[in-house]
Amino acid sequence: MIDRNAVKEHFNKIADRYDQFKERNSHYYSELKKIIREKVSDTCAEKVLEIGCGTGNLLTIIPSKFALGGDISIEMIRLALQKITESKSVKFIVMTAEELPFKPVFDVILAVDLMEHTAAPEKVLQEIRLVSKPHTKILVISANPIWAPILHIAEKKRLKMAEGPHHWPTLRMLKKAGIKNGFEIIECGFRFLLPFPAGRPGNWINSVSARIPVINRLGLIQYLLLTVRDV
Numbered sequence: 001m002i003d004r005n006a007v008k009e010h011f012n013k014i015a016d017r018y019d020q021f022k023e024r025n026s027h028y029y030s031e032l033k034k035i036i037r038e039k040v041s042d043t044c045a046e047k048v049l050e051i052g053c054g055t056g057n058l059l060t061i062i063p064s065k066f067a068l069g070g071d072i073s074i075e076m077i078r079l080a081l082q083k084i085t086e087s088k089s090v091k092f093i094v095m096t097a098e099e100l101p102f103k104p105v106f107d108v109i110l111a112v113d114l115m116e117h118t119a120a121p122e123k124v125l126q127e128i129r130l131v132s133k134p135h136t137k138i139l140v141i142s143a144n145p146i147w148a149p150i151l152h153i154a155e156k157k158r159l160k161m162a163e164g165p166h167h168w169p170t171l172r173m174l175k176k177a178g179i180k181n182g183f184e185i186i187e188c189g190f191r192f193l194l195p196f197p198a199g200r201p202g203n204w205i206n207s208v209s210a211r212i213p214v215i216n217r218l219g220l221i222q223y224l225l226l227t228v229r230d231v
Contacts, residue, residue: 002119002165004096008072010164015075018055021161029057031206031221032112032141035191036061039225040137045107049131051097051124052114054216056080060090062108070095097124099140104133112141116166116176122177127226129181138183140224143168144190147220171222183226190219 045064053069080092115121145168154160193209
């Protein structure tokens with residue numbers, strides 16, 4: 001069982017080094033940005049919400065009139081606020097994914113590398129459903145659990161950021177929870193077979209492998225694109 005306070009303490013502790021870790025693993029974060037642009041940037045988004053926004057690096061990828069980022073870590077939000085000046089179009093607040101204090105006004109909702117740090121991903125999706133309106137697009141991205149042994153080794157060798165309390169859900173679990181909470185699956189899949197810089201050959205392998213059945217399930221990144229099911 002993942003303890004919410006332990007998650008909060010972990011991210012408060014690593015907040016000052018968070019962006020440094022991202023720079024060291026920029027290849028991975030570039031792929032996250034690529035997926036976000038591909039899957040939801042074409043949406044006519046007036047309002048965007050990112051749950052678990054960290055220091056806010058992904059929030060402004062999607063063109064919108066208003067973007068709101070929330071995170072359980074007050075230190076992450078402190079750093080995110082330093083990146084905006086007097087902007088009225090971007091806001092950051094401290095919040096928990098299991099209790100979203102919003103009305104259903106968002107056109108796009110992002111949950112990137114979030115679900116593994118929650119005790120109940122199904123509860124998070126239930127909350128997301130409550131703040132979604134018809135045709136809202138929800139993009140959920142997380143690490144593929146089959147990579148867990150490799151990621152744990154990388155963490156011990158300090159090649160990646162410490163995850164803190166986590167449990168990576170399978171894509172199947174997330175799909176099931178989404179359907180149970182009234183969502184329709186637009187698209188889902190896996191990406192990023194080679195999660196390290198390998199030049200053009202590596203980019204080609206990642207592009208091709210994502211389209212090959214069975215092999216594509218070996219990708220490091222899994223994603224799920226949802227919308228509210230018509231009733």
